[in-house]
Amino acid sequence: MKRSLFSLLIHPITLSLFLGTIIIVSLPPVFQKYMIHQTNYQSINHTTTNFWFDFDGDRLSEEVNFYNTPDQPNVIIRKDRKIIAQWDMQGEFPHSQFFFTADYDRNGKAELYVTAISRDSLFIYGIDPFKNPGSFFLKKTFDSYHISNIGLDCCIYFVKATDLNGDGFREVVFSVSTGYSAYPRKIYALDIRNQSIHSTPESCSTKMNPLAYDLNEDGVDEIIVGSSAFGNCDTVRPFNDHKAWLMVYDRNLQYLFPPVGFGKYMSTVNCRPVLYGGHTCLVVLQVHCGTEPVGNYLMLYDINGNLLKRKEMGDYPALESAYLTNTSATDRNHVYLIHKTGLIERIDTELNVLGEIKMEGDITPLHERLDIDRDRQDEFIFFSFDARRIIITRHDFQQPAGINISRTSRGADHRFSVFESPDQPPHLYFQSGENCYLFKYSGNPLYILKYPLFACIYLVLGGLIYLIYHTQKIRAKRKYETEKRIAELQLRSIKGQTDPHFTLNLLNSMGALFDAQDKRKAGYIFGKYSKMLRTTILSSEGIDSTLKTELEFVENYLDLEKFRFGDKFEYQIEVDKDVDTQITIPRMLIHTFVENAVKHGIRHRDAGGMISLSITNQDHHCLVHIRDNGPGPSHDPVGPLDSTGKGLKIVDDILRLYYELRKVNISYLLEFHDGQQDSFTGASVHIKIPVTET
Numbered sequence: 001m002k003r004s005l006f007s008l009l010i011h012p013i014t015l016s017l018f019l020g021t022i023i024i025v026s027l028p029p030v031f032q033k034y035m036i037h038q039t040n041y042q043s044i045n046h047t048t049t050n051f052w053f054d055f056d057g058d059r060l061s062e063e064v065n066f067y068n069t070p071d072q073p074n075v076i077i078r079k080d081r082k083i084i085a086q087w088d089m090q091g092e093f094p095h096s097q098f099f100f101t102a103d104y105d106r107n108g109k110a111e112l113y114v115t116a117i118s119r120d121s122l123f124i125y126g127i128d129p130f131k132n133p134g135s136f137f138l139k140k141t142f143d144s145y146h147i148s149n150i151g152l153d154c155c156i157y158f159v160k161a162t163d164l165n166g167d168g169f170r171e172v173v174f175s176v177s178t179g180y181s182a183y184p185r186k187i188y189a190l191d192i193r194n195q196s197i198h199s200t201p202e203s204c205s206t207k208m209n210p211l212a213y214d215l216n217e218d219g220v221d222e223i224i225v226g227s228s229a230f231g232n233c234d235t236v237r238p239f240n241d242h243k244a245w246l247m248v249y250d251r252n253l254q255y256l257f258p259p260v261g262f263g264k265y266m267s268t269v270n271c272r273p274v275l276y277g278g279h280t281c282l283v284v285l286q287v288h289c290g291t292e293p294v295g296n297y298l299m300l301y302d303i304n305g306n307l308l309k310r311k312e313m314g315d316y317p318a319l320e321s322a323y324l325t326n327t328s329a330t331d332r333n334h335v336y337l338i339h340k341t342g343l344i345e346r347i348d349t350e351l352n353v354l355g356e357i358k359m360e361g362d363i364t365p366l367h368e369r370l371d372i373d374r375d376r377q378d379e380f381i382f383f384s385f386d387a388r389r390i391i392i393t394r395h396d397f398q399q400p401a402g403i404n405i406s407r408t409s410r411g412a413d414h415r416f417s418v419f420e421s422p423d424q425p426p427h428l429y430f431q432s433g434e435n436c437y438l439f440k441y442s443g444n445p446l447y448i449l450k451y452p453l454f455a456c457i458y459l460v461l462g463g464l465i466y467l468i469y470h471t472q473k474i475r476a477k478r479k480y481e482t483e484k485r486i487a488e489l490q491l492r493s494i495k496g497q498t499d500p501h502f503t504l505n506l507l508n509s510m511g512a513l514f515d516a517q518d519k520r521k522a523g524y525i526f527g528k529y530s531k532m533l534r535t536t537i538l539s540s541e542g543i544d545s546t547l548k549t550e551l552e553f554v555e556n557y558l559d560l561e562k563f564r565f566g567d568k569f570e571y572q573i574e575v576d577k578d579v580d581t582q583i584t585i586p587r588m589l590i591h592t593f594v595e596n597a598v599k600h601g602i603r604h605r606d607a608g609g610m611i612s613l614s615i616t617n618q619d620h621h622c623l624v625h626i627r628d629n630g631p632g633p634s635h636d637p638v639g640p641l642d643s644t645g646k647g648l649k650i651v652d653d654i655l656r657l658y659y660e661l662r663k664v665n666i667s668y669l670l671e672f673h674d675g676q677q678d679s680f681t682g683a684s685v686h687i688k689i690p691v692t693e694t
Contacts, residue, residue: 012462012465012466012469013462015461015465016458016461016462016465017458019461019465020454020457020458020461020462023457023461024454024457030444030446031444031446031447031449031450031453032399032400032401032444032447033399033443033444033447034392034394034399034401034441034442034443034444035401035441035442035443035444036390036392036401036402036403036428036439036440036441037403037439037440038403038405038437038438038439039427039438039439039440040437040438041406041435041436041437041438042436043434043435043436044434044436045434046409046412046433046434047067047068047069048065048066048067048068048434049065049066049068049093049415049431050063050064050065050066050429050431050436051063051064051065051066051099051415051417051429052064052417052418052419052420052429053101053110053112053417053418054110054420055101055109055110055111055112055129055130056109056129056130057108057109059420059421059422060079060080060420060421060422061417061418061419061420061421062077062078062079062084062129063077063078063079063081064076064077064099064112065077065078066093066099066114068092068093070092071090071091071092072088072089072090073088073089073090073091073092073093073116074086074087074088074089075087075089075112075114075127077112077127077129079129084129084130084133085129085133085134086134087114087125087127087134087135087136089114089116089123089125090116090118090123091116091117091118091119091121091123092116092117092118092152093114093115093116093117094115094116094117094122094152094154094155094156095152095153095154095155095156095413096155096156096157096413097155097156097157097158098114098115098116098156099112099113099114099115100112100113100158100172100174101113102161102170102172103161103170104161104169104170104171104172104192104193105169105170105192105193106168106169106170109128109130111126111127111128111137111192112126112127112128112129113125113126113127113138113172113190114127115156115174117145117147117152117154120144120145120146121141121143121144121145122141122142122143122144122145122154122176122184123139123140123141123142124138124139124140124142124190124197125138125139126138126139126192138190138192138195140190140195140197142188142190142197142199143176143184143186143188143199144183144184145178145181145183145184146181146183147181148178148179148180148181149180150179150180153178153179153180153181154176154177154178154181155176155177155178156174156175156176157174157175157176157177157207157209157210158172158173158174159173159174159175159187159210159211159212159223160173160212160221161173162212162220162221163220164189164220164221164251164252165191165251166220167193169191169192169193171189171190171191171192172189172190172192173187173188173189173190173210173212173223174187174188174190175187175188175207175210175225176188176207177206177207177208178206179230179232180232181232182204182232182233182241183204183233184199185203185204185205185206185207186199186200186202186203186207187199187200187207187210187223187225187249187253188200189253198252198253199253200223200249200253200254201238201253201254201255202238203237203238203239203245203247203259204232204233204234204237204238204239204240204241205225205227205239205240205241205244205245205247205259206227206228206230206241207225207227208225208226208227208228208268208270209226209270209366210223210224210225210226211223211224211225211272211273212224213273213280213329214280215248215256215273215280215282215303216280216303217280220251221251222248222249222250222251222256222303223248223249223253224247224248224271224272224273224282225245225246225247225248225249226244226246226268226269226270226271227241227244227245227246227247227268227269228241228244228267228268228269229241229242229243229244229263229264229265229266229267229268230265230266231265231266239259239261242264242265243261243262243263243264243267244261244262244263244267244268244269244286245259245260245261245262245269246259246260246262246269246271246282246284246301246305247259248282248303248305256303256305257303257304257305258305260301260305262284262286263286263288263292263294264288264290264292264294265290265292266288266289266290266292267286267287267288267289267290267294268286268287268288268289269284269285269286270284270285270287270322270323270324271283271284271285271301271324272324272325272326272335273326273332274300274332274333274334274335274349275332275333275349276300276302276308276349277349279302279303280303280332281300281301281302281303281308281349282300282301282302282303283298283299283300283324283335283347283349283351284297284298284299284300284301285297285298285299285313285319285322285323285324285337286298286299287313287316287319287320287322288316289316289320295312295313296312296313296314296315296316296319297310297311297312297313298310298311298313298337298347298351299311299351300349300351309350309351310351311351318339319339320340321339321340321364321365321366322337322338322339322340322365323337323338323365323366323367324336324337324338325338325367327395327396327397328377328378328395334346334347334348334354335347336397338363338365338367339365340362340363340364340365340385341362341363342358342359342360342361342362342363343356343357343358343359344356344357344358344359344397357397357398359382359391359393359397359400360391360400360402361384361385361389362384362385362386363382363383363384363385363391364382364383364384364385364387367380367381367382368380368381368414368416369381370416370417370418370428371418372392372418372426372428372441373425373426373441373442374418374420374426377394377395378395379392379393379394379395379441380392380393380394380395380397381416381428383414387405387408387410387414387432388404388405388408389402389403389404389405390402390403390405390430390439392428392441401441403439405430405432405435405437407432407435408432408433408435409432409433409434409435412432412433413432414430414431414432415430415431415432416428416429416430417429419438425440425442426441427439427440427441428440428441478660525559525560525563528556528559528560529556529560531552531556532553532556532557532560542587543586543587543658543661544584544585544586544587544662545584545585545586545587545588546581546582546583546584546585547579547580547581547582547583547584547585547615547622548581548582550585550587550588550589550590550591551573551575551581551590551613551615553588553591554573554590554591554594554613555573557591557594557595558571558594558598558611561598565598565602565603565609568602568605568606568607568608568609569598569602569605569608569609569610569611570609570610570611571610571611571612571613572610572611572612572613573613573614574612574613574614574615575614575615576615576616576617578617579615579616579617579622580622580691583622583689583691584662585666585689586654586655586658586666589651589654589655589666589687590613590624590626590687592650592651593626593651593668593670593685593687594611594613594626596683596685597611597626597627597628597630597683597685598611598628600630600683601628601629601630601631601682601683602628602629602630603630604630604631605629605630605631608629609628609629609630610628610629611626611627611628612625612626612627612628613625613626617691620690620691621688621689621690621691622688622689622690622691623686623687623688623689624685624686624687624688624689625684625685625686625687626684626685626687627682627683627684627685628682628683628684629680629681629682630681630682630683631681631682648670651668655667655668664689664690665690666687666688666689666690667687667688668685668686668687668688669685669686670683670684670685671683671684671685671686
């Protein structure tokens with residue numbers, strides 16, 4: 001079982017799939033489906049706000065310039081770089097979304113609505129860029145405002161242009177939320193046709209990120225509002241901000257159900273619609289970041305304000321800045337919980353996580369929605385947490401495309417708009433303080449090459465791995481055959497150690513010792529023979545031997561031969577101290593030449609035979625010198641090495657195959673001495689073994 005699993009894991013197909021996946025994941029994002037790159041940058045005055053919008057529907061965006069000049073702010077609108085008109089106002093522009101566009105009369109041409117603060121009043125202006133340029137078709141005071149001692153803290157949020165009274169004309173719905181000023185905090189509906197405006201009941205609850213949605217399916221939107229408990233107003237005031245409140249307003253901007261309070265100071269509430277049991281309900285996220293022991297919960301409420309389900313969500317750090325949203329204005333199937341870590345969880349009506357999407361790096365969960373490529377589906381625009389990167393995804397949070405931005409203004413409002421032109425695709429315009437960027441967001445033409453490239457990666461890897469795999473199999477087979485051949489040759493070279501004649505001769509000699517009652521010597525000889533035989537058997541499957549083992553074997557062999565020949569020769573073995581006896585050599589290499597010295601050298605002497613073996617180091621080589629004082633080649637009727645005359649060829653074949661297998665080039669030199677040129681007769685062998693430095 002384990003062997004089969006291992007074979008499967010190292011199979012070329014498995015390895016190519018594994019390595020191919022690693023390579024594909026590591027590829028730079030050049031094959032993502034959508035891409036964004038910067039086409040322009042300019043720096044402007046920090047009191048200027050630029051905005052692009054196609055008011056007349058001709059697919060050429062008009063440029064809107066807001067100049068927040070003290071006490072006399074104004075708006076200039078340009079078409080094709082030419083000024084249409086200038087509209088002068090009074091006071092100053094508030095923070096956040098102080099302007100918005102809407103087509104209240106459904107005539108296909110949008111109007112511009114601008115809010116301003118003048119002394120203690122909040123104003124809204126209506127501008128039709130092409131009808132009576134320079135004049136306002138609407139100018140109304142919609143509430144009072146008192147600036148706190150910390151300065152201007154009034155934020156405007158556009159909700160939607162929607163028909164609340166059923167007269168066929170849309171009302172422009174927006175909210176005002178303040179900080180230390182505490183008032184006003186309301187939702188407003190501007191009825192342009194009747195030049196009137198009405199608002200929600202007085203309360204001290206902040207109006208955060210309001211949403212218009214038809215909850216009861218009567219064809220008219222309700223207004224859903226979350227809030228934050230900032231603790232900026234008195235606790236005796238209605239729906240004060242020492243709690244966070246879930247509020248829903250009907251078409252008349254009255255409470256659809258009594259507001260539901262959550263938590264304590266420093267709590268936030270965010271909610272989104274979802275379809276549950278055939279009816280629209282609200283998923284509510286309550287997060288508390290204060291020191292009070294208040295839990296964090298995900299809850300489900302019906303449109304009557306009744307709690308249906310509740311799920312505890314853990315500690316605050318994991319929910320810091322978390323935000324609920326839907327994929328579109330009509331999506332009621334799921335809600336998505338966005339975390340600042342870039343994790344986006346899809347939540348079902350049972351408040352369970354059905355799936356996850358992981359964005360690149362940390363992000364700000366509060367996002368922008370804008371139809372950048374004009375495909376009638378909004379894209380999501382996220383910032384990295386350090387506001388140095390913009391990430392754009394499709395309406396379902398898929399196919400992210402990101403770009404780094406070099407300069408942003410800390411504390412400034414970030415504004416997005418779409419620039420359209422008939423002769424080029426739409427561009428995303430981004431302003432952060434005085435920094436203005438133009439980005440092109442579009443499909444990536446290289447995306448179609450993505451899967452062919454992936455297939456090529458797998459095929460090329462598969463081919464390479466198969467080639468390596470096949471080559472290794474061939475090499476392994478050759479190695480096996482080489483080792484087998486060396487072993488056969490080694491077996492032939494040492495057959496004399498175990499042949500019947502050698503063994504019977506040795507046993508007869510030991511038997512004679514026992515008859516002579518020389519048991520000590522018989523035991524000594526038997527021990528030598530058993531060691532030699534044991535070494536032969538244990539190493540029979542290997543082709544290598546250490547120098548130390550080889551020398552021990554040779555010593556045992558010489559002791560036995562010395563015994564057989566009646567002590568008519570002596571031997572000596574000398575090894576220099578600096579010789580590493582653990583080096584690896586072919587098995588029986590030295591023994592083969594020593595055996596030759598016995599059989600073809602000293603056996604022809606009657607007495608006084610000598611075999612010497614010395615081992616030294618020289619120039620990164622181990623030098624082995626073997627010498628005998630036999631009578632010389634002229635007195636050997638059989639010939640050198642063995643009776644068949646093939647001994648040297650066996651040694652040569654072993655060394656050649658050993659080089660192929662181990663890449664170790666061992667050489668030798670065999671010399672015969674007849675006493676005429678040398679001072680002695682006999683034979684000498686010089687073996688040269690390379691030594692690799694460690």
